[in-house]
Amino acid sequence: DPSWEKLPKTGLRTPGHFYKEGKIAPTRVQAVFLQAVHDEEKILFKLTWDDPKENKEATSPDALALVLRPQGVNPLISLLSWPANTEAPPLDVILWRANLSETKRNLQKGFSFPEQTGTVLKSESSYEEGRWSVLLAVPAVPATAVAGTFLAVAVWEGNNQETGRR
Numbered sequence: 578d579p580s581w582e583k584l585p586k587t588g589l590r591t592p593g594h595f596y597k598e599g600k601i602a603p604t605r606v607q608a609v610f611l612q613a614v615h616d617e618e619k620i621l622f623k624l625t626w627d628d629p630k631e632n633k634e635a636t637s638p639d640a641l642a643l644v645l646r647p648q649g650v651n652p653l654i655s656l657l658s659w660p661a662n663t664e665a666p667p668l669d670v671i672l673w674r675a676n677l678s679e680t681k682r683n684l685q686k687g688f689s690f691p692e693q694t695g696t697v698l699k700s701e702s703s704y705e706e707g708r709w710s711v712l713l714a715v716p717a718v719p720a721t722a723v724a725g726t727f728l729a730v731a732v733w734e735g736n737n738q739e740t741g742r743r
Contacts, residue, residue, distance in 0.1 A: 632735030638676035645669035
């Protein structure tokens, strides 16, 4: 849709590491680009990133998690160390996976490779010329998905066998 070209785009750096064959290895996706529009009912997020090869294999598919952080939570806390304490509210995690037809939304206490359970969200995705494009329609309720909400993004590049916590 050409109307997305007119909207501002924010680049989110996603460098990280994971364990591969017992050794620390760098993740391949270094940035995700985010655009968003909203009305009273929903927020549309468009996320794009470069990926050298499409992977829909069930064992380690290309995947993306969009995490909406609860209000009042320090935005500098790492997802890998969440929850920061036992009273920490759950994270609002939206998981898209290239090998599944449904995108799911969950409230979960910790962050790891999220389970594919929860509320089904409307989504669309495409892979063209080495780039994934994922469109997520997120209801504006509950209040975790409101303007000013901090968010985080995690990407798993399946061909690099990235899974789990990064």
